[in-house]
Amino acid sequence: MIMDRKKEQEVALELVEDALRQVMDPEIPVLSVMDLGMITGIDIASDHIGIRMIPTFSACPAVQVIRGGIKKKLEQKFSIPVQVDIDPEISWNSNRITEEGKEKLRHFKIAPPSAISEWEEGSLSAIPCPFCQSRNTYLRSPFGSTLCRSLHFCRDCGSLFEHFKELE
Amino acid sequence: MDEALNTGLAGLITRMADDELVLGHRNSEWTGLGPILEEDIAFSSMAQDKIGHALALYQVLERELGGTDPDHFAFFRDAGQYQCCHFVEYPNREYDFSLMRHFLFDAAETVRFASLEESTFQPFRQLARKFRGELKYHMMHARAWIHQLGHGGEAARERMQSCLSSCFGSSLGIFEEGIGDDTLISSGIFPGEKALREKWLELVEPLLEAAAFQMPSVAETGPDTGGRTGIHTSFLQPLLDEMREVFRMDPAASW
Ligand SMILES: [Zn+2]
Numbered sequence: 001m002i003m004d005r006k007k008e009q010e011v012a013l014e015l016v017e018d019a020l021r022q023v024m025d026p027e028i029p030v031l032s033v034m035d036l037g038m039i040t041g042i043d044i045a046s047d048h049i050g051i052r053m054i055p056t057f058s059a060c061p062a063v064q065v066i067r068g069g070i071k072k073k074l075e076q077k078f079s080i081p082v083q084v085d086i087d088p089e090i091s092w093n094s095n096r097i098t099e100e101g102k103e104k105l106r107h108f109k110i111a112p113p114s115a116i117s118e119w120e121e122g123s124l125s126a127i128p129c130p131f132c133q134s135r136n137t138y139l140r141s142p143f144g145s146t147l148c149r150s151l152h153f154c155r156d157c158g159s160l161f162e163h164f165k166e167l168e
Numbered sequence: 169m170d171e172a173l174n175t176g177l178a179g180l181i182t183r184m185a186d187d188e189l190v191l192g193h194r195n196s197e198w199t200g201l202g203p204i205l206e207e208d209i210a211f212s213s214m215a216q217d218k219i220g221h222a223l224a225l226y227q228v229l230e231r232e233l234g235g236t237d238p239d240h241f242a243f244f245r246d247a248g249q250y251q252c253c254h255f256v257e258y259p260n261r262e263y264d265f266s267l268m269r270h271f272l273f274d275a276a277e278t279v280r281f282a283s284l285e286e287s288t289f290q291p292f293r294q295l296a297r298k299f300r301g302e303l304k305y306h307m308m309h310a311r312a313w314i315h316q317l318g319h320g321g322e323a324a325r326e327r328m329q330s331c332l333s334s335c336f337g338s339s340l341g342i343f344e345e346g347i348g349d350d351t352l353i354s355s356g357i358f359p360g361e362k363a364l365r366e367k368w369l370e371l372v373e374p375l376l377e378a379a380a381f382q383m384p385s386v387a388e389t390g391p392d393t394g395g396r397t398g399i400h401t402s403f404l405q406p407l408l409d410e411m412r413e414v415f416r417m418d419p420a421a422s423w
Contacts, residue, residue, distance in 0.1 A: 091298045141206040142305040143213040167301040
C-alpha cells in the first residue's frame with residue numbers, strides 16, 4: 001500500500017502545481033508564480049496545504065497580492081485551509097524563471113533575462129529586441145515601468161522596449 | 169546575546185533603516201517631477217527599493233530584538249529618536265544635488281551591504297544577499313549619470329562639481345559612529361564605520377576622478393554629524409509630518 005500512498009501524493013502535488021500555474025503576477029499578467037519560480041515549497045497534509053514562496057525583487061509591491069491570490073485559488077479549488085508563508089531561506093534570482101516563462105515574456109514583447117552566469121553589467125547594452133531580434137540596441141534606463149524591468153531602445157526597428165532584468 | 173551587543177545592534181539597524189526611509193521618501197518626491205520621464209521612473213523605483221529595505225530592517229528589529237511594530241516604529245517616533253544622518257534629510261533642491269547624493273549614498277549602501285554578507289549576524293547576511301542585485305542597478309544608474317555629466321560640457325561639469333564640493337562633508341556623516349560599535353566590530357557583526365568609509369572612498373574616488381571631478385579633501389570639509397545621536401537638521405520634522413500624513417490616509421496600506 002506504500003506505493004499507492006506515494007502515488008496519491010504525486011497526484012495531489014501535480015494538482016496543486018496546476019492550480020498555482022493559474023495564479024498570475026499582477027505586474028506581468030502572462031507569468032504565473034510557477035513560471036517565475038516563486039514557489040519554494042509545497043506541503044500537502046490531510047487537513048491543510050502549506051505553500052512557501054519568495055518575492056522577486058525585495059520591494060515588490062505585488063507580494064501581498066500574490067500571497068492572497070495563491071491562498072484564494074487553492075482554497076477554492078481544494079476546499080481546505082491554505083497557509084502561504086514567505087520563505088526567508090531562499091533569495092529569488094532571475095535564473096529561477098522557467099524556459100516556458102521566458103518564452104511567454106518574448107510573446108509579451110518583453111525581452112527575458114539572460115542566464116546570470118553569462119551576465120555582465122555591460123551586457124545590458126545589447127539586449128535582443130523582442131520585435132525584430134536585433135542586438136543593435138542600447139540601454140535607456142535600468143528602471144522601467146516596474147521594479148523588475150529596464151528600458152531599451154532598438155536602433156534597427158526604432159522600438160522602445162522593456163527587458164526583465166537579471167537579478168543575481 | 170548580551171545586553172551591550174543587543175543595544176549596539178539595535179542602534180546600527182535603526183540608523184541604517186532610518187537612512188533608507190528618509191532618503192527613500194526624498195527620492196519619491198521626484199515622482200511626477202523628474203526632468204525626463206526615465207528619471208522620474210528611476211527615482212520612483214529607487215525610492216520603492218529604499219523604503220523596502222527600510223521595512224526589511226525594521227522587521228529584523230522587531231523579530232530579533234523585540235522591537236515594536238515596524239509601521240509604527242517607522243512613522244511615529246519623535247524626531248529626536250530617529251537616527252538618520254543629516255545627508256539624507258536635506259531637501260532635493262535641484263536635480264544635480266539629488267543625483268550626486270544618490271551616487272554618494274548608494275555607493276555607501278553598496279559597500280555596507282557587501283560587508284554584511286560576511287556578518288556573524290545571520291539576518292544581515294540574508295538581507296545583504298537579497299539586496300546585492302538590486303543595488304547593482306542603482307549604482308549602474310548613478311555611475312552612468314556621473315560619467316555623462318562629468319563629460320557633458322562645462323556647464324554640467326561645473327554644476328556637478330559644485331554639488332560635490334558642497335555636499336561631500338555632509339556625505340561623510342553617513343559614517344558617523346554609533347555608541348555600541350566597538351562591541352559590534354569585535355563580534356564580527358560589521359567592520360565599523362571607519363573601515364566602511366575607507367572602502368567607500370576606494371569606490372567613489374576613482375569613479376569621480378574618471379568623470380573629471382575633483383575630490384574635495386576629507387580633512388577640509390569634515391563630516392556633518394549628529395544624526396546618529398538624534399540631533400537633526402530643521403528639515404527632518406517637516407518631512408516626518410508629511411510622511412505621517414500620507415501614512416494616516418491609509419494606515420492599513422501595505423508598503
Ligand atoms: Zn528591433
